[in-house]
Amino acid sequence: MNFTYSQEQQMLQDSLARLVRDHYGFEQREQARESATGFSRSFWTQLGELGMTAVPFTEAYGGMAGGGVENMLVMTELGRNLCLEPYLHSVIFAGGLLEQLGSEQQKAELIPEVAAGTLQLAVALDEPGSHYQLHDVQTQAVQHEGAWLLSGRKSVVVGGQSAGLLLVSARTAGASRDEHGIGVFLLDPQAQGVVRHEYATIDGRRACDLILSNAKAIALGEPGQALAALRYQQGRALAAQCAEAVGSMESVCQLTLDYLKTRQQFGQVLGKFQALQHRMVDLRIELDQATSMTILAASMADQPDSDERTRSLAAAKFIVSRAARVIADQGIQLHGGIGLTWEYVLSHHAKHLLMVARQFGDDDHHLRTFSRLMQVA
Incomplete structure (x- = not known):
């Protein structure tokens, strides 16, 4: 199998790598983290001007018609430098829902703004107690005088504190865990009946919880038939998140290797000790496994929905999650106390x-998901 990038893909990766290297050092990241929005508005604008926010969209709406591999290249570079901008949640996840579910008018009006970087979106799907189940929706959507009114609570809406428009899942019919009767609605976060409780996540990004009380919203596409699209687009977002994690793990491995080459103990650099060399090799093996599974996820992300696609994405997320914990823990261990400092x-x-x-x-x-979909010969 040929894993060589095309000339266009290589140019995409190189362009973003230069932008991040020149404009997104750790000090700049910390300044952006402490800002009102929790990320750099100027860098977000630069992403739009460079065409990065247009990568996943079709050319009909001002996009670059990129797929899973292009998303992987972008997210790897953003992850390598710990970029705080909500690219994953706004462009890939919310943008994908908009492109799959929206009416022609909604897509024509909104996607060009998202592709240009002038409109930030956020996805509000999780609820207290839903525990990764997209069909566990208790937020209600009721029609009243020709409008949809949303009532309920949403948790950990990443980027929701600064989004210009929210995509909210809500139930139009059925019980709280039924797989039918789930719709996605466009919600203005400044609308009456919307309360946002903003906070920082453990990794420095910002998110919010939503409390909705008869908040007026607009249905995205056909109300009540959105669960399949939610699962499909979360799969695309999951593949992109694996790439972001691989970029971050690459940086951890490189930082750890550089530290072992320079830190001296007992009269020689730490990298001379064979036990530490073995541990460094173990980290590299974990990274290579995660990278190969991320490539698989990227190649499957835009395939038609199927058990094979779901299995592949679940396997990738399982391997990447495991590798992420191992590399994070061992990176800190090999650094010693400095690895924990802010x-x-x-x-x-x-x-x-x-x-x-x-x-x-x-x-x-994801291990349960993979096991459930295994085909036993």
Whole structure:
């Protein structure tokens, strides 16, 4: 199998790598983290101007018609430098839902803005107690005088504190865990009946919880038939998140290797000790396994929905989550006390990897999914 990137794909990766290297050092990241939005608006604008926010969309809406591999290249570079911008949740996840579910008018109006980086989206799917189950929806959507009114609670809406538009899952019919009767609605976060409780996540990003009380919203596509699209687009987001984690793990491995080459103990550099060399090799094996599974996930992300696609994505998330925890833990162990300090970038990578290992389903969740879909000969 040929894993060589095309010339266009290589140019995409190189362009973003240069942008991040020149404009997104650790100090700039910390300044952005402490800002009101929790990320750099200027860098987000640069992503739009460079065409990065247009990568996954079709050319009809101002996009670059990129697929899973292009998303992988972008997310790997963003993960390598711990970029805080909500690219995954706004462009890939929310943008994918908009493109799959939206009416022609909704897509024509909104996708060009998302592709240009002038509109940030966020996805509000999780609820207290839903535990990774997209069909566990208790938020209600009721029609009243020709409008949809949403009432309920949503948890950990990453990027929701700064989004210009929210995509909210809500139930139009059925009981709280029925797989039918789930719709996605476009919600203005400034609308009456919307309360946002903003907070920082463990890895420095910002999110919010939503409390909705008869908040007026617009249905995205056909109300009540959105679960299949939610699962499909979460699969695309999951594949992109694996790539982000691989970029972060690459940085942890490189930081750890550089440290072992320079830190001296007992009259010689730590890298001379064979036991530490073996541990470094173990980290590299974990990274290579995660990288290969991420390539598989990227190649499957845009395939038609099937058991094989779901199995492959679940397997990738399981391997990447496991590798993320191992590399984060061992990176800190091999650094010693400095690996935990807030002023050192490795500790931020470790926190982000631990969060990635739980978002969109932890390794136990995806192992169960893979096991359920195994085809026994």
